[in-house]
Amino acid sequence: MIKDWYKKELSISSLQKRNGSTNRKKDVMKIQSWLNLYSIGNPLSSTATGIDGDFGPATEKAVKNFQKAEGMNQTGTVSHALFAKLCNPLREAFEQPLSGSSFRELVLEVAENHLKNQPYELIIKGQSNSGPWVRSYMDGNDGSPWFWCMGFAQAIVDQAASAIDKRFTGLMPKTYSCDTVGTTGLNKGLLTRYQTLRRQPERIEPGDIFLLQKSRFDWVHTGIITRRIGDIIETIEGNTNNEGSRNGIAVMKRVRNYRKSKIDVFSVAPLA
Template sequence: MIKKQYLKETAIAATQQKGSASNNQKEVAKIQSWLNLYAVTNPAAGTATGIDSSFGPGTETAVKNFQKAKGLPQTGIVDSGVFAALCQPMVNAFKSPVAGTGLRELIVNTAMQHLANAPFELVIKGQSNSGPWVRAYMDNNEGTEWFWCMGFVQTIIDQAASQLGKDFRTLMPLTYSCDTVGTTGISKGLLSRVATVRANPSIVKPGDIFLVQKTPNDWFHTGLITAVHGDLFDTIEGNTNTDGSSNGNGVYKRVRNFQTSKLDVFSIQPLV
């Protein structure tokens, strides 16, 4: 893979524990982040805690609660084994084998694998669009201004293409910008515009990228198309929510009506 930030999000350099002089603030914040992400899918576990880079009694208690939930000894100490359990969802998303007979199927199945592991953003020090998943998709960038929908799309395509020994950057530049991908699609003749998609939806295939159009040359959200049926696209999108926001909080499977929404489609066919 080209995008390898996930490796840093799934490892700590040394054991971290309450009051230790050898604690590393970045490592502690990473632990606190994963404790909060566990709380997103397990709200009764008691692992939600402040993300302040300090391993105090609150973090220790949250760690013990996590250990209890996972059937581990309740030491309150985070060694490599405990941290591996904390970040297991990301390891599953990025490292578990993905089946598929071609790039399009691999893209869809890779997106489904990420979706199954509940990628979610956190608010850290008042900044949304933050946390391990965002940094993994955005190459260590995070914060309110870092919308991460394109980072998600390119990470999925990168992961799928790498299984076939392909470099997604031959299709489009590494970017976090919908506009950059849209203009690249225009220049390469790979972008089907709204009217064309509505008139001939059969040109759209699973694994292609939709871009939500603000104006003909300005796009503000993106995601992956997993299926086409009737007037609808099934999609998997990052940085959205149940309302289809362009600045939501996680990865969701959605349905979008391309007859009523302004959706351009970028074809990945040259990479296939």
């Protein structure tokens, strides 16, 4: 895989504990981030806590609450094994063995794997678009300016391409920009404009990438198309929310009406 930053999010340097002599601020922030992410899917767990790199009594109690929720001894310390359990959703999303028999099937399978592991962004030091999921999609970058919808889409395509020993950069350049991918699609004859798609909807295929057009050469959001039903496409998108925002909070499964939105489609046919 080309986009393999996620591996750096799967480990800490040493055991971390309250006022520990081997504590590292970055490692503690990783732990605090995963405790907060766990609380999103388990709201009764009481694991949400500040993300400041200080392993104090609040972080210790949040760790104990996580251990209690998972049926473990409540030590309040984070070993390598415990951290592996905290960040297991990320490992599952990126390393789950795949079974798809075609590239398009693999794209959908990978996207579903990520979705079910609940990728969310966090707010850290006042910055949205932060946390381990965002850094994994954005090659270590995070913070408010780093809209991550294209980083997510390319991570999915990269993972699927790697499963068949291909490189997604043969399809499009590695980028975080919807405009770069849209322009590449035009130059390669792989981007179909929304006007054509409304006349020829059969050109929309599962595994393709949609690009939401703001103006003719300006695209503001992207995601993976999972299927087309009548006037509707179903999608899996990063950095979105219930309103379909291009700067939301999570990976979500959505429906969009391609006849009412300016949705262009980038075909992944060269890898299929």
